[in-house]
Amino acid sequence: MLSPAAVAALILVIGIVVLIVASVPVAIAIGLPSLVAAMAVLGPENAAQAVSQRMFTGTNSFTLLAIPFFVLAGSLMNSGGIATRLIDAAKVLVGRMPASMANTNIAANGLFGAVSGAAVAAASAVGTVMTPKMKEEGYSRPYSAAVNVASAPAGMLIPPSNTFIVYSLVSSTSIAALFMAGVGPGLLWVLACVIVATLLARKENYKRNQVHPTFKQSLIVLWRAVPSLLMIVIVVGGILAGWSTPTESAAIAVVYCLVLGFAYRTIKIGDMGEILLKATRTTSIVMLLIAVSAALSWVMAFAKIPQMISDGLLSVSDSKVVILLIMMFILLLIGTVMDPTPAILIFVPIFLPVVIELGVDPVHFGAMVVMNLSVGVITPPVGNVLFVGSQVAGLRVETVIKHLWPYLIAIIIALFVVVFVPQISIWLPTTMGLMGS
DSSP states (O other): OOOHHHHHHHHHHHHHHHHHHEEEETTHHHHHHHHHHHHHHHHHHHHHHHHHHHHHHHHHHHHHHHHHHHHHHHHHHTTTTTHHHHHHHHHHTTTTTTTTTHHHHHEEEHHHHHHOOHHHHHHHHHHHHHHHHHHHHHOOOHHHHHHHHHGGGGTSSSSSSSSHOOOOHHHOOOOHHHHTTTTTHHHHHHHHHHHHHHHHHHHHTTOOOOOOHHHHHHHHHHHHHHHHHOOOOOHHHHHHSSSSSSHHHHHHEEEHHHHHHHTOOOGGGGGHHHHHHHHHHHHHHHHHHHHHHHHHHHHHHTHHHHHHHHHHHHOOOOOHHHHHHHHHHHHHHHTTOHHHHHHHHHHHHHHHHHHHHOOHHHHHHHHHHHHHHHGGGGGGTOHHHHHHHHHHHOOOOOHHHHHHHHHHHHHHHHHHHHHOHHHHHHHHHHHHHHHTO
16 A cells, blocks of 8 residues: 555656656646645645645745846847847957857857846847858858757856756755856857857858958947946846845846847837737746746655655765766756756755765756756757747758757767866856855
C-alpha cells in the first residue's frame, strides 16, 4: 500500500510528463497534477484552498514586480528605435572583423539583450533589421537566420536578466551578485558565436564583407547609441550602488525607454495600447507559471520528492564532477520542452541543496543553470527564439536548424567551461564584493 506522499509523487511525475508530451500548455501541465496530488494528500476539501493559497503566496513578492516592468521596457525598446542605433554601434565595433555583418548581428544581439534582457525581443528587433542587410551583402538567408537565433539568448545572461530574478527568488541569492555572475558566461556565449560565424563565413567566402567607417563617422554613430546604452548603467548601476532595488530600477527603465521612444519619434501615443497589451500578455504567462510552480514546489516538498532525488543523485556518486554532469544533462533535456522560468522554479529547489552540499557556490550554480536553460530557447520542439528567428527570416524552422548545429555545439562546450571553471562566473561579483551579500 502506497503512502499518500508516494501517491502524490506518482501523480506529479506521470501527470506532468503526459501533459507536456500531449502539448498541453505548460501552466496547465504543472498546475493540474499539482492540484490532483494535493487532493491525494489533503483530501478534496482542503486541496483547492491550499493550492490557491500557495499560488497567491508564490506571486506575492515585491521583487517579482521587476519582471512586468522589464517586460514592458523590452516591448518599448522593440518599438522605440533603439535596435537600429545599437546595430549601428555594433557595426562600428566589429566592422573590421572578417564576416563583419555576421559579427555585427552577434554584437547587436549582445548589446540589445544587455539593454532589454529579452532573447525573443533581440531576435525579432535585430533580425528584422539585419536579415535584409546581410542578404544585400551576399550572405545566405539560412546563414543569417542561424547567426541571429544563436546569438540572441546572450541577453538572458548579460544583465539585467529576468531569468536571474526568478533564480534569485527561488534560491534567496543576491540579484546584484547574479547579474554580475552572468557577464562572463554571456560574453563567452557571444565569443562562441563569433568563432563559429567567422569559420563558417570563411568556408562560404563571406570574408570580403567588411565595414570601414571613418573615425568621425564612428564617433557620430557611437554618440547616437549612448542614450540607449546608458540604460544599462542606470539599471544595473543603480542596483549595484544600492540606490535602487531591482523593481525600482525596472520601473526607471520603463520611464527611460518611454522618454527615448518619444525623443526618437518612433513611439506615438496611439502605439501605447498595443505595446501595453503585448507586455501584459507576456507578463501574465510568466506570472501564471510562477504561481503554479509555487504550488508544485509545495506539493513536492510535502511528498519529499526533492529529498528522494537528492538521495538518489548522491547514491550514484559523491563526485562533484559526476553530479554536475548529470544535472547539466537533465537540464539540457528539460530545456528542450520547458521554458527557463518553470524549469528554474521546479528544478532549482531540488538540485540546489545537493550542489551546496558538494561545495558549489549558489551564485555559480545560478550562472550555469541560466546558461544551460538558455540553450533550450533555440532548440526544438519549443524553442521560442528559434521560431521567432525563423519567422523573421521567412524560413522554415527545419531549414534554420540545419545551420544552427555548429553554434549549438560551440555554446554547449562554452557551457561546460562555465560549469567547471567557476571563476568565469564568480570572479566579477567577488571582485565587486557582492558574494554573500
